[in-house]
Amino acid sequence: MNVIAWMIVACEIGFWVVIGLGLFTRYMLKKDKLGLFLLALTPVIDLLLLLMTGFDLYRGATATTAHAVAAVYIGVSIGFGKSMIEWADKRFQYYITKEGSKPTKRTGYELSIHYLKGWGRHVFSYMIGAGLLLGMIFFIDDASRTEALGNVLRIWTVALGVDLLIAITYFIWPRKERDSQKGRAL
Template identity: 70%
Template sequence: MSFIAWIIVACEVAFWVVIILGLLARYVFKLDKAGLFLLYLTPVIDLILLIITGVDLYRGAAATTAHAVAAVYIGVSIAFGKSMIQWADVRFKHYVLKEDSLPAKRYGIDYARHYLKGWFRHVLAYLIGAGLLALLVFTIQDPARTEALVNVWRIWTVVLGIDLIITITYFIWPRQAKA
């Protein structure tokens, strides 16, 4: 596993550790400001990942799939970060504090609309991540060194298209409640 791959793993672990610590500070220790501070550190983790990846490529490393995944990770983290924190917040309240805070399950057109909002977030993540990939490809200007970046970009484009098809199917065949 490459250095960059380990950095991505470390950033993902740090992301969730910071969220858990922020939730513990907020709800268990009643330190609202400290909890919010910790939760607001999540973009700093993304910035660290971006800087390390950029420095590695600037020093002449051939771009790998790990470098591309760093761009994907940053896009996803920015686009979905707030909703991931809200998701963790609700489940922390439910499972740790034993509050009845889980949202009701969504069905029918409500589920389709909710999934569509998620797809729009996916588009935002794609625009950010693909923009970073394009910036790296443009900056390096060596197709041999950036082939992995372009390949991940292509795969992500296909995944985004598949996600759109799935989104559309929820409007055609709405999700039904289990009997």
């Protein structure tokens, strides 16, 4: 595994460690400002990954799938970062501090709208990541060194389309709430 692949792994671990520390500091230590500061560090992790990837390519490395995944990771982290932090925040409050309401599973129209909003975040992530990929392709200006970037961009484009189809299916066949009494003998 190359250095960029290890950087992606380190950044993903760092992302969740910073979120965990931020939530722990915020709720367990009751230091809201420090907790928010730690949570705000998540984009710094993305910036480090971007700089490492750019530096590696600048030095003449041939772009690999890992370089492309770094761009995807950055796009997804920016597009979904806030919602991932909110998701973790709710669960931390309920399961760890025993405060707040229990997170519920969405069903029906509410789930359809939620998934469609998630697809909108996916589009935003795609715009950022695809912009980075296209920027790297343009910057390197050597098709033999950027083939992997273009391949990942094509795959991600297909995935974005499939995600839209899934979002549409939630409107056609909405997920129904499970009946907790189903299957119980009376």
